[in-house]
Amino acid sequence: MVDLVDVSHFTDIRFVLFAVSNFLLYSWYHVPYMFLAAKAGEMGLSEDESSNIISYLGIFNTVGEVVLGWAGDQPRLNAGMIYALCMAVCGMMTAVMPLLASYTGLCIVTGGFGLSIAANYSMASIILVELITLERFTNAYGLLLLVQGLANLVGPPLAGWLYDTSGNYDLSFYVAGFFIILCGVLLIILPAMKWTKHWREAKTEVFSAASLKRNGIPQQSSMICEEDGDLKVTSLLTACSGDRNPV
Known part of the structure; x- marks a missing residue:
């Protein structure tokens, strides 16, 4: 049982940073999926237009998984930095969603969100292998999934509470955008720590x-x-x- 749940990974500051980053991301990335269609309806868009926006999110997400997965396998590219930048872009796209009033603008921003959030699905395992040895990947990935699951339990109620408190969806988008950007900022530290380790x-x-x-x-x-x-x-x-x- 000890071998299956190796909590010693949490003694590695790089793994802890990655886990905290994932917790923030999985607590808030669901906000566009949950509230974007309703927000579009509040803006006066039709049901068909609202559903199309979510469809565009899925399409760009699929494309992003393929493209970013390929990019993560390129030895000349820094997977950690790409991931961090994508998370920062994802947070910015989330934060500006309630500021837009046009169908075209929402489609563009939603597409950007879907494209950038794809980095989480296609590059997380690549980064995890870079942080730890391949032999320890299974245990580390299991712990990471546990962190993500806990975040999914915490995030949606918080987003719903923000809506109940403010009476609109805007605050949920702003807070989600802030924490997703913070997720990217934390990940920028990882390449710097890796370089410092090699330098030492x-x-x-x-x-x-x-x-x-x-x-x-x-x-x-x-x-x-x-x-x-x-x-x-x-x-x-x-x-x-x-x-x-x-x-």
Whole structure:
């Protein structure tokens, strides 16, 4: 049972950030699905137009899953950054929905929402594998699904309460947009943390090599240079050049 529910993942700050981001997203992303048709009706749109808007959301969502899934598999693209930007766009699309008064405008914004929210469905597993080892993916993904399920229990009642409190759907859209944007902001931290981790590992390796050199132990490293008999670390990102002799 301990192997099936490995809560040690929550000791990894990167996994915790991703889980919190998913909790915020799954608490509020359902607002357009629940309230957009009713909001369109309040704006004077017909039932056919209201239902068409939801259809466009689904169409663009399907296209987005294919396109963003392909993008996430490209080694030159940063899946985490794409995901974060898509969530930020998704939040902005959600927040501006109640500000629009035309059918065309709602269709465009809804399409943007459907396209950007697709990143969650097609890229979440890719990012999770990057955060943890593939061997631990099953347990981590199970915990992530648990977080998403809890968020789905909390979010809809909160959105409904906001409607009951304010008497209109606008506040629900604004709050949902804010938290989805916050979800994207949290995810932007992940690539930065990954880069910092690699930088620290490289720095440790360089200074370990320097220590070996001082102790008279040969060590190959393109990051350490010997200049005028003194060992100097010039840069972690560039190799030695000029009249310096690489160690």
